[in-house]
Amino acid sequence: MIDPNFFQLICFYAFGAITVGAAIAVISLRNTVHAVLSLVLTFFSTACIWMLAEAEFLAVALIVVYVGAVMVLFLFVVMMLDIDQVKIREGFVRFLPVGLVVAVVMLVEMLALIGVRAMHAQTLGVNPATVAGQSNTAWLGTALYTHYLLPFEVAALILTVGVVAAVALTLRQRSGSKRQMAAEQVAVDPRARVRLVKMDAVRPPVAEPPAASEEPKA
């Protein structure tokens, strides 16, 4: 039977190596879909390391937010960049091997984690949540809203700056774009578009222009 703490140490180094390897793959692979898949693996392995350190909430948040939402969005964007439908269908088969490798590595990592927990290995260092007698999430919340309140608020402010900057950079009138101006459409005055002319029902007799009769003579 393997020593639980030794197994945990092996897992830590293995997860670390996979994280670094996958991160190198992200910046060195030429195929964008492969790069995104490697990034998924990087995030997942990082989450596994956090799980080893008993930071469960952070690990789950990383997977839910980054792997679950952000990376799927990335994948969609990368795949949609090539609008050729036939190529996309080919792509699914072409990307299958790399996807499978990533999935298998993730599965092995999960099994290893379950193994570590099942063997009841000692924790890596002091876990402040256990010391405080709280659950991981409750401790994190308390720390964020008391000791780290100011950085937390400043981070929120940075997000506001990001929104302002994004709007300032993207909201502009480009010459030649055919977009609707709702305000102008609503504010339009009917008189500017249609001119109603009052006309009699019966045509008044038109006087014969004198020039017409003179014309043949000329």
Place this chain on the structure above:
Amino acid sequence: MPTINDILVLLPEFYLVAAACLLLLMDAFIKPEQRGTLHWCSIVVLLVAIYLVIAGQPDVTVTAFGNMFIRDPASEIIKVFVLLCTVLVFIFSRPYLIDRKRFVGEFYTLMIFAVIGVMLMVSAGNLVMIYLGLEMLTLSSYALVALNRDSPLSSEAAIKYFVLGALTSGMLLYGMSMVYGAAGTLDLAQLHEAIAQGTVSRLMVFGLIFMLVGIAFELGAAPFHMWIPDVYQGASTPVTTFIASVSKLAAFGLAWRLLDTGLAGLSNYWQPMLAVISVLSMGIGNLVALVQTNIKRMLAYSTIAHMGFLLMGITNATPGGYASAMFYAICYALMSTVAFGVVLAMARAGFECEEISDLKGLNERSPWFAGMMAISMFSLAGVPPLFGFYAKYLVLQAAINAGYLWLAICGIVMAIIGLWYYLHVIKVMYFDQPEEGGATVSASDSSLRVVLSLNGLALLALGVYWGPLLGWCRRSLGLS
């Protein structure tokens, strides 16, 4: 738990955040032709912030939010001058922005957000706060550089700035995490304590090196200076003025906070590194500036050289050295606002003052502003009766006191080389024949004329009467 006292300590910062949000709302609701109101409101907001900073200035160090925020006299001085320089930037840029139909509210709000970032950073008591404040400053700066969407040069500059900035911010964060791993704390005061008790590991020095990269990038010191010339040239001149003045004061604040408040015990390691960075900056900055024909690029290389001089003061690693570096940072910020202010005043609709040759014969058309530019150039060069001379003298003295005589000698040689390109600008203004439709200060904006003149004359006045400002800097760092 935070109490009302914590909030009172942060009053200027909270006030500015609220005011920036209100200005943002105001911009959404006023008519485009009433934007002038926004301009004056922004200036009033900043002036009130200066008042709040000075009025609430503590005699001793006050901390808030569990040591996250430190309000001490030295950070107050940096804040006052950062706010003052932003007011100058706002006043100098208005005619330029109106002429180019780029008079938008985001210009004002993004700059105020950047200033809030600086204020939080220089008062940070924790590595997390330093990083967040710096991110807020740089994020706003990237957007400001990119704000001129129709110019490919601006977009290129913004991309370069963003990519290099993101890389260095990653390096800074990496260094911080290494130091955290070695010391086991993010708090600057506890870090200082831990190092004083002799826990200097190799890991901590490793982290220190990465943090120095972040500091050198923010300062724009060689060999991390690559972004400076492109960003200065590519950004619209108002944004360049902002980066040249406010960002440099902020970078000094960052260096001082990290190296003095946090890592003072490691000064044996960082002093020689900073000395090398200093000498490289002075060399590269002054030598490359000699061959520039674009005035913004020339001033960019001049910035790199000046940051080398500023680092000389920090290399001293004593309160006296920091005081001289702070004095230098303030001096440089005020000199660069004058230089860029004249460039902004000369630019008019359809005419961008970009090349040094655009200044030809400025003296014949606008002798007063040619005089202001001359004062600024002589001051940047460090010619005796002006502000720049005394600041240079102080940092050279600080370097000699720290035992870096070779550094001071290099500084003097480089200052003499630098004289050439500053004098070249003056020669072009005074002795070259003006071209048709060339150099003149056309801006009829009276606030620009008055404030630019005051700023220029301040360089002259502070060059003769530097005592009170230097005394303020020295007192703030605990010297008599």
